[in-house]
Amino acid sequence: MNERKHMTARTRIKICGLTRPEDIQAVNEAKPDFCGFIVEFPKSRRNVTVDQLRKLREKLDENILPAGVFVNAPVELPAQLLNEGTIALAQLHGQEDEEYITRLKGMTDQLLIKAFSIKTEEDVEQALRSGADYILLDQGAGGTGETFDWNLVPSIKRPWFLAGGLGCDNLESAIHLLHPWAVDLSSSVETDGHKDPDKILKAVQAVRNIEEEI
Numbered sequence: 001m002n003e004r005k006h007m008t009a010r011t012r013i014k015i016c017g018l019t020r021p022e023d024i025q026a027v028n029e030a031k032p033d034f035c036g037f038i039v040e041f042p043k044s045r046r047n048v049t050v051d052q053l054r055k056l057r058e059k060l061d062e063n064i065l066p067a068g069v070f071v072n073a074p075v076e077l078p079a080q081l082l083n084e085g086t087i088a089l090a091q092l093h094g095q096e097d098e099e100y101i102t103r104l105k106g107m108t109d110q111l112l113i114k115a116f117s118i119k120t121e122e123d124v125e126q127a128l129r130s131g132a133d134y135i136l137l138d139q140g141a142g143g144t145g146e147t148f149d150w151n152l153v154p155s156i157k158r159p160w161f162l163a164g165g166l167g168c169d170n171l172e173s174a175i176h177l178l179h180p181w182a183v184d185l186s187s188s189v190e191t192d193g194h195k196d197p198d199k200i201l202k203a204v205q206a207v208r209n210i211e212e213e214i
């Protein structure tokens with residue numbers, strides 16, 4: 001009998017924009033693969049200072065990898081937080097160029113994610129050329145709660161994060177259509193501007209229940 005073997009992969013999930021001890025408790029219960037902190041970027045309502053980040057991180061479950069999200073920060077800031085082990089990954093969400101990435105890579109062995117705002121095919125092509133370990137495709141400047149035009153996304157052969165307006169209502173279609181290596185959520189798991197433990201749990205469980213055929 002000619003039996004077709006099906007291989008499945010598990011899509012990873014990151015919950016971003018944690019600011020309070022109760023947010024840490026919520027992710028420790030839901031157990032996403034990654035969580036994220038917006039570091040020293042006061043323009044975001046999800047901003048945390050370095051001191052706040054260090055305190056929050058102390059209570060984080062060791063199986064959840066913490067990412068620091070930076071917007072055009074001095075390169076020394078992510079380098080320091082990566083090398084002291086406060087964060088496991090640095091997500092660069094501003095206009096950091098290849099020179100910045102090369103400099104940061106020279107200062108640390110830890111993993112880098114470069115985020116790109118996707119408006120055109122050229123934006124995707126630029127993202128695919130990135131020297132970062134992971135690329136992240138997002139709608140805009142970050143944390144907008146809005147999706148971008150998914151028709152712009154080709155088949156991507158490197159590990160990548162999909163972000164921008166993802167939530168329980170569109171996670172399954174996004175994963176089946178685009179096959180991201182990981183999904184990244186912030187706005188949809190909030191209520192009244194704060195992280196909502198029930199929404200976080202539902203989103204993580206939704207992703208865990210989606211089996212991706214490879």
Ligand SMILES: O=C(O)c1ccccc1N[C@@H]1O[C@H](COP(=O)(O)O)[C@@H](O)[C@H]1O
Nearest residue numbers: 016044093142143145163164165186187
């Ligand atoms: O969330 C923010 O405030 C933020 C600020 C600056 C840079 C990035 C930011 N968040 C990133 O945005 C996406 C999630 O967006 P959404 O709210 O789910 O649409 C994610 O990559 C966050 O790291």
